[in-house]
Amino acid sequence: MVINTEDTASGTALLIAAAPAGKGCLIDATSVLPTLAAVPPSILTGTTAATVVELTDPTDPQTVLTRIRAAATAPGPLSLYITGQLHLDHKQRLIHLALARTTSATLRYTGLPWHWLANELKLRRPGTTTVVTDLVAAPDAWQRLRTEGLVLGYGIRVYGRITPPPLRRQITEPAYLKALATIWRSGANPPLAQLHEQAAAQAGPDEALFLAIGHTAVPSPAASALQVPNRPNQEPAPVPTAPAPISGSTEVAEEDPLPAIFAAAHAGRHGEAASLAAMWEGWALRTYGAGSVQAIHWLEVRADLARQAGDPARSCELWMAAANARLTRQQAPDDPAVEGAVDRAHHQWQELRDLQRARELGPPLVSLRRHVPGRRSGAVEAVQRRLELLHSMPPVQRATAS
Structure with a gap:
């Protein structure tokens, strides 16, 4: 896969596999690392030369942030492969990636806030960053993600899978990332969008949330605010009736x-x-x-x-x-x-x-x-x-x- 057509000589791949120890574990995150390790580094980054960094069951969110920051500031394309589980902080209602010592009571202090990752990546040049995920969401996080998706930022390619919480006392497998790695190990190297479709078809399950966000055209400076048409209320009650779906147009350079x-x-x-x-x-x-x-x-x-x-x-x-x-x-x-x-x-x-x-x-x-x-x-x-x-x-x- 070619991530950046301007500079493909050297790239960086950061592999993060993390999940809480004990009964709080929802996914066997680290089980995918041997399969990914067998993939040539240049395939993971889409570049001629590659640096691969692994974080296996990290315990300290500041340490993870430091590694992400170092990878984000490295020259050339960056690919992040993240497998683990997501939780919602009940106080601030923020999504966190659980780490090895995370519990429901310590999430805010032992988990990695997802917006930390987003903040580091938003400084990179659009089109040079790819994030591939295989994540399971705790029940509260799953409800949020079903309606809001997994937010990173403009110009970042995001592919992957988020699954709902497994049945009680079951632990899920990072089947999506394993499918990706297996396809690569077979000698095939299709474009990432096509690779995503193949891996998604193999990994399932049907209720999973699959992410496929490629590079999108940049709106022109003339982009206008969406105009929401007013619809007359249909009932005499003082409570407003259901609004019409938003419709309108926005001027863009290449596509709306x-x-x-x-x-x-x-x-x-x-x-x-x-x-x-x-x-x-x-x-x-x-x-x-x-x-x-x-x-x-x-x-x-x-x-x-x-x-x-x-x-x-x-x-x-x-x-x-x-x-x-x-x-x-x-x-x-x-x-x-x-x-x-x-x-x-x-x-x-x-x-x-x-x-x-x-x-x-x-x-x-x-x-x-x-x-x-x-x-x-x-x-x-x-x-x-x-x-x-x-x-x-x-x-x-x-x-x-x-």
Whole structure:
């Protein structure tokens, strides 16, 4: 595979295989290393010469970060192969890669925050970095990843597999990476996208989330914010009805990424769609800055993708963030784009059946609704009434409240 057509003389491959010891282990991560070690280093990097670094069951996240930073700053193409398990930090709700000493209680201190990896890689030149993953997700992380995908950044090729948690007391195998290595060892060396398809077909399972994000065309500086059409409410109640799916167009230099993103979402590949949108949002943030119309555009795309994926809590959060970003830009509270974002946040909050999350998101929604009451009277009171009901109900009733 050719990663960088400008400089393919020397590259670096970093292999990370990590999983907690004991009953917290969900994947036999290190079992893939002998198979990968039998693959010529130049195949792993797609270059004539190659440096290969292995991290086997590391225990310290700072040590892993140091190795990632060294690999990220090395000249030439970089390929990362990561196998292990992902968990969600309940306090900050951030994805972490578990390491050898990680437990559920120590995740924030003994796991590697995924955004550390993303931050190191975003400094590299687009098109020079490839990340190949074979990961299993703990239940809480799996729910997040199904709707948001695995975020890295613009210009980074990402291929791989994320599987849901195995059945109780079972340990899964990194079958995807083993399939990749087996194909390479047979003497075949197809393009990475084709190799991914072959390995995915062999590895399964059907419910796995497969990632296939190649290099995408860069939008032109004229890229405009997505325009969300207003749809009249269909019910007389003060609660907004379901919004129409986001539609619109964005000028790009070579291609519009929206059709591919929404095609993936409509096909049920929600993680892939969310990863692509997050990648473009990262590009917009770096190119135009936080709060730019371009960054808000992709924030709203992600909000609608979360709705399509059946994650109303995340959709509500993102729509509120979009509304607040527009208000920060000095857009008026009665601006249709601001009202539309708040209406959609309100509707997604109404759709929540996770009562704890509904109670958490209720206060910021009330605050936002007071500032942006919308076109329908009674919207503020509707949020307040439901929030009061949630807090007044006994725990047994909360489980079935709607």
